[in-house]
Amino acid sequence: xxxxxxxxxxxxxxxxxxxxxxxxxxxxxxxxxxxxxxxxxxxxxxxxxxxxxxxxxxxxxxxxxxxxxxxxxxxxxxxxxxxxxxxxxxxxxxxxxxxxxxxxxxxxxxxxxxxxxxxxxxxxxxxxxxxxxxxxxxxxxxxxxxxxxxxxxxxxxxxxxxxxxxxxxxxxxxxxxxxxxxxxxxxxxxxxxxxxxxxxxxxxx
Numbered sequence: 329x330x331x332x333x334x335x336x337x338x339x340x341x342x343x344x345x346x347x348x349x350x351x352x353x354x355x356x357x358x359x360x361x362x363x364x365x366x367x368x369x370x371x372x373x374x375x376x377x378x379x380x381x382x383x384x385x386x387x388x389x390x391x392x393x394x395x396x397x398x399x400x401x402x403x404x405x406x407x408x409x410x411x412x413x414x415x416x417x418x419x420x421x422x423x424x425x426x427x428x429x430x431x432x433x434x435x436x437x438x439x440x441x442x443x444x445x446x447x448x449x450x451x452x453x454x455x456x457x458x459x460x461x462x463x464x465x466x467x468x469x470x471x472x473x474x475x476x477x478x479x480x481x482x483x484x485x486x487x488x489x490x491x492x493x494x495x496x497x498x499x500x501x502x503x504x505x506x507x508x509x510x511x512x513x514x515x516x517x518x519x520x521x522x523x524x525x526x527x528x529x530x531x532x533x
Contacts, residue, residue, distance in 0.1 A: 360479050361449045362472040369451040373469075378402075380466055381441075388459035392449060394471040397489040400443075401510060407441040409527070410507040411519065412490070414483065415446050417453035423503075423518070427461035433520050434465075437527070443468055447479050491515065 365373070374380070374391045376399040385391075404410045413430060427444065434442035445468040446454060454467065475482035490505050490512060504519035505512060506526060513530045514522075 390467040396474040408439040
C-alpha cells in the first residue's frame with residue numbers, strides 16, 4: 329500500500345512539473361523574445377533611423393529597426409506606395425520562409441517601399457531565414473516599449489493603428505497592408521498574388 333502511495337505521489341509531482349513546463353513554454357512562445365535577447369543580439373536592435381531605410385544588407389546581418397505607428401506614418405508619407413508585411417519568424421509556412429519572393433515582387437515596382445515587420449525579436453530565426461532567402465532589405469520589428477511583450481495584444485494594437493482605429497477583419501488573417509501615401513487601400517493576406525491588380529484598380533480610380 330505504501331508503495332502505491334509513493335508511486336501515486338511521484339506521478340502527481342511529475343504531472344505537475346510537466347504542466348508547469350508546458351505553461352512556461354506557452355509564455356515564451358506567446359512573447360516577442362525581447363526579454364530573452366542575448367547581449368550579442370541586443371546590439372543589433374536599433375531605433376528608427378531614416379539612414380537605414382534604403383540600405384542593402386548582407387543577408388542575415390540586418391539590424392532590427394524598431395518601429396511604431398509614428399514611424400510607419402513617416403514612411404507612408406515619404407513613399408508613393410508602402411507594403412507592410414507582418415511576419416512571425418518562427419512560422420514554418422511557405423509564406424513565412426520564402427522571403428525572396430516578396431523582395432523580388434517589390435523590386436518590380438520602383439515606387440514601392442516594402443517593409444517586413446517582425447512580431448518578434450527572435451534574431452536566431454530571423455538570421456537563418458534571411459540567409460536562406462538571400463533577403464537583403466532592411467528588417468523591422470514592432471517596438472517593445474510601445475506594444476509590449478505579448479504578441480497577440482501587440483498585433484491587435486498595431487493593426488488597429490494601421491486602420492486608423494477602425495476594426496480590420498479578420499484580425500488574425502491580416503498580414504499584408506498596402507498604402508498609397510498614407511491611405512490604406514488593402515488589408516488582408518497573400519498580397520504577393522494580388523499586388524498588380526490592387527494597384528491597377530486603385531490608381532485607375
